[in-house]
Amino acid sequence: MTxxxxxxxxxxxxxxxxxVRRKRLVVLGVAAWIVGMVLVPWVVQSDLWxxxxxxxxxxxxxxxxxxxxxxxTGQISMGHAAFMAIGAYTxxxxxxxxxxxxxIWLPAAAIVSGVAGAIFAPxxxxxxxxxxxxxxxxxxxxxxxxxxxxxxxxxxxxGRVAAPVVINGQDLLNGYxxxxxxxxxxxxxxxxxALAVLxxxxxxxxxxxxxxxxxxxxxxxxxxxxxxxxxxxxxxTKVVAFxxxxxxxxxxxxLLTAYMGYFTPSQWGLMLSVDMxxxxxxxxxxxxxxxxxxxxxxxxMPELINWLAQYLPFISQDAKVDGGVxxxxxxxxxxxxxxxxxxxxxxxxxxxxxxxxxxxxxxGRQEETR
Amino acid sequence: MSDSxxxxxxxxxxxxxxxxxxxxxxxxxxxxxxxxxxxxxxxGKSTLMRSVSGLLSVHGGTVTNGTVEVLGVDVxxxxxxxxxxxxxAQALEGRQVFPDLTVxxxxxxxxxxxxxxxAEAKEVRERVLSHFPKxxxxxxxxxxxxSGGEQQMLAIGRAMMSxxxxxxxxxxxxxxxxxxxxxVRDVILDINSEGTSILLVEQNAAMALSIAQHGYILEGGRVxxxxxxxxxxxxxxxxxxxxxxxxxEGAGQHG
Numbered sequence: 242m243t244x245x246x247x248x249x250x251x252x253x254x255x256x257x258x259x260x261v262r263r264k265r266l267v268v269l270g271v272a273a274w275i276v277g278m279v280l281v282p283w284v285v286q287s288d289l290w291x292x293x294x295x296x297x298x299x300x301x302x303x304x305x306x307x308x309x310x311x312x313x314t315g316q317i318s319m320g321h322a323a324f325m326a327i328g329a330y331t332x333x334x335x336x337x338x339x340x341x342x343x344x345i346w347l348p349a350a351a352i353v354s355g356v357a358g359a360i361f362a363p364x365x366x367x368x369x370x371x372x373x374x375x376x377x378x379x380x381x382x383x384x385x386x387x388x389x390x391x392x393x394x395x396x397x398x399x400g401r402v403a404a405p406v407v408i409n410g411q412d413l414l415n416g417y418x419x420x421x422x423x424x425x426x427x428x429x430x431x432x433x434x435a436l437a438v439l440x441x442x443x444x445x446x447x448x449x450x451x452x453x454x455x456x457x458x459x460x461x462x463x464x465x466x467x468x469x470x471x472x473x474x475x476x477x478t479k480v481v482a483f484x485x486x487x488x489x490x491x492x493x494x495x496l497l498t499a500y501m502g503y504f505t506p507s508q509w510g511l512m513l514s515v516d517m518x519x520x521x522x523x524x525x526x527x528x529x530x531x532x533x534x535x536x537x538x539x540x541x542m543p544e545l546i547n548w549l550a551q552y553l554p555f556i557s558q559d560a561k562v563d564g565g566v567x568x569x570x571x572x573x574x575x576x577x578x579x580x581x582x583x584x585x586x587x588x589x590x591x592x593x594x595x596x597x598x599x600x601x602x603x604x605g606r607q608e609e610t611r
Numbered sequence: 612m613s614d615s616x617x618x619x620x621x622x623x624x625x626x627x628x629x630x631x632x633x634x635x636x637x638x639x640x641x642x643x644x645x646x647x648x649x650x651x652x653x654x655g656k657s658t659l660m661r662s663v664s665g666l667l668s669v670h671g672g673t674v675t676n677g678t679v680e681v682l683g684v685d686v687x688x689x690x691x692x693x694x695x696x697x698x699x700a701q702a703l704e705g706r707q708v709f710p711d712l713t714v715x716x717x718x719x720x721x722x723x724x725x726x727x728x729x730a731e732a733k734e735v736r737e738r739v740l741s742h743f744p745k746x747x748x749x750x751x752x753x754x755x756x757x758s759g760g761e762q763q764m765l766a767i768g769r770a771m772m773s774x775x776x777x778x779x780x781x782x783x784x785x786x787x788x789x790x791x792x793x794x795v796r797d798v799i800l801d802i803n804s805e806g807t808s809i810l811l812v813e814q815n816a817a818m819a820l821s822i823a824q825h826g827y828i829l830e831g832g833r834v835x836x837x838x839x840x841x842x843x844x845x846x847x848x849x850x851x852x853x854x855x856x857x858x859x860e861g862a863g864q865h866g
Contacts, residue, residue: 453719453723453726456712456716456719456720456723457720457723459709459711459712459716459720460709460712460720460723462711463709463710463711463712464707464708464709464710466666466669466703466707467703467707467708467709468709468720469665469666469690469691469692470664470665470666470691470695470700470701470703470707471695471700471701471720471721471723471769471770471772471773472691472692472695472696472700472721472723472724472773473692473720473723473724474690474692475692527711
């Protein structure tokens, strides 16, 4: 203590470099986020909200996948729903028909979807922009046809059961028990399971972004001609990006169905792809936090507005035959409005919006030191 | 095996079915030298650069005849990234830095084909940055927010990260203030003095000929004149055509 006081405090030791300070802020933020997420099941007591939260965690995994192809590599993909479906059917087949545990079917869903993405990619990387959007859009419809006709796998219109997540001989959909006492409810158990998978996927995405591969993706996104000229194999980079993106989508699809327990071919429609795109755009393209924030915003916001609507006058909770504004209707309006507002005031998405106070703070500090 | 860093032999290029952009062009960049490529707009300078760097097909052009060799290796049919692996690097016209990446990330992207180990990467980066001391303080800055001169430095630095034998520079002085052009000129000389051969395409003929050993004049897709830079500087026709007025006002960029 005394030695530190007597030592002359040079500006360098007193205030770390901006880069270091920023890194600390990031580490602190991530730590706070993880702690917060772990505590959620003990704070949120409502089954409804826990269910929404679990859907958001699972959606975030898919959104991170889309972030790899759209945010990092700059290639639009409307076909995410198809890859989620491939993951879902892979997991269901392995988990139910073949009775494999989740640590087999979950990675398998990633691999099969990833390979499917990489097989499709060579056709897709030749085109860009709207043409790519249309081509990937086609995937969704091809997928829909396959799921509806391949009834032995999909169960046809009636759907099929999904793979169960069994840990220590216990299906998580029954909660987690120790003897006769329930340690975790269904929602708590699933929250932790989905959170664990999301954390793994997040770490992967984070590492990809900072790696040689990630830089190559972002170089292709920024200037694909220049990327080729500096030695980045543009086509191969896009193919790998498609593969990784699809693999994440596959995991998301597998988890989604496992949580629901039962699924039909009709849920892998175009709207699912559009929802995913909305998540990464609202959250912020090209950032890890954007995908996660976007997923939560997308899942929580409509319910929140729905819930708020009951405190507003002139709004009926349920649909009425004589018209008038109902809560779900208003919720849709407001939800659309919020998206428009976010995109008007911060086109770089929610993740930038959340960073604003910190960038302001930092800018202020730099002004002071000058 | 050869003492040429870059050889273009009898190269003919066509865009689509009709226009012949290059017609039997032969150019040689000896090891360790700077060679200037001059010519009016539409002479085929950019086409030649694209054929060398491998971007021709992107622009809808095809090589109908001839070869491009880097250090004696035929790269005529190679993809751009494969050419970089063979020792070629290019700073594209209009700089073309990756705007959303930081300066450091831009440089790292330039080292993609080399797969440096961490320490090695740092060493190469330091060596490259020694040519551009200014970039040192801008490492965490987004490249899109740099000034034109800084972006040009970054584009050249990014190309140098693969430690190329041959560096193609396409209009490095375009749109830069005279004082910055001076700096760019010094950097080119500096890089060349460490052994990198350079093919320099320039509108600013005075600058190009002042640092090149050899020059080629391209017109209508053919080499109409070539010789030691010193001779070209004193050639009446060239003086009146290219050196009469100092820097062009960055006229058209396609040629």
